[in-house]
């Protein structure tokens with residue numbers, strides 16, 4: 001039974017994924033293209049249209065009621081445009097309008113940033129399910145996130161709220177490409193975990209893996225430099241989570257992405273550091289959990305955002321990012 005479906009698009013710097021998703025989070029049809037990230041804006045748009053063409057060709061397409069897009073940011077949901085850092089040809093690109101047209105011109109289209117999409121997915125089907133106030137984050141090559149407040153997704157006016165990666169947690173810290181200093185991402189992302197370990201004398205094992213996964217393996221084996229690099233990342237994440245909890249009172253922080261795959265190497269020092277930074281009575285009981293929606297989080301989150309105007313749980317406020325047919 002899937003009489004009502006949504007089309008979901010997950011747009012990142014390496015791939016453009018699409019799916020038809022049912023009301024229980026089942027993925028019934030998939031399509032995918034690599035993102036031609038270094039090419040013209042028009043070429044990237046055609047890759048999105050190719051993914052959509054596969055979806056619209058499905059015999060299930062007539063059951064689709066809405067389209068949801070989760071895109072690498074920044075996005076501007078109020079204008080329907082995207083400017084992904086890792087897709088240089090797209091600056092204020094009118095993605096919502098293009099998708100609306102390619103989807104046949106009759107369906108509502110909703111756009112959120114990829115961090116907000118992850119939060120929607122985790123609230124709908126993952127570790128934040130049943131939690132009315134949650135911060136959900138992705139820690140991988142970058143650090144992003146989104147918020148659920150009062151039982152509803154909180155994308156903010158432009159669809160970027162909860163972008164914890166660019167909160168400063170080190171006032172005199174290193175410059176971040178965003179223009180700030182000491183951002184969470186600059187300390188806790190996978191590439192920075194690896195860089196810091198290498199700078200402090202860590203060397204990869206026989207497999208030559210110099211990524212954060214290699215550092216995690218060394219940390220698991222007790223390498224003190226590798227452990228210290230994860231400890232530092234955990235501190236930055238904890239400071240950002242504690243600040244968020246103090247501002248808006250969340251009761252759970254969900255952490256996903258490749259770096260979260262390090263498991264206890266990350267989560268043990270993260271929980272310890274949270275006890276240092278989240279000290280007031282109303283944030284002390286904050287829990288931390290690994291994300292559960294896995295590699296389909298972006299698609300499921302885009303689907304959740306698409307349907308939210310009809311279903312308050314997990315909800316986008318009506319009209320957010322909307323261009324209606």
Ligand SMILES: [Zn+2]
Nearest residue numbers: 166176178183
């Ligand atoms: Zn930054």
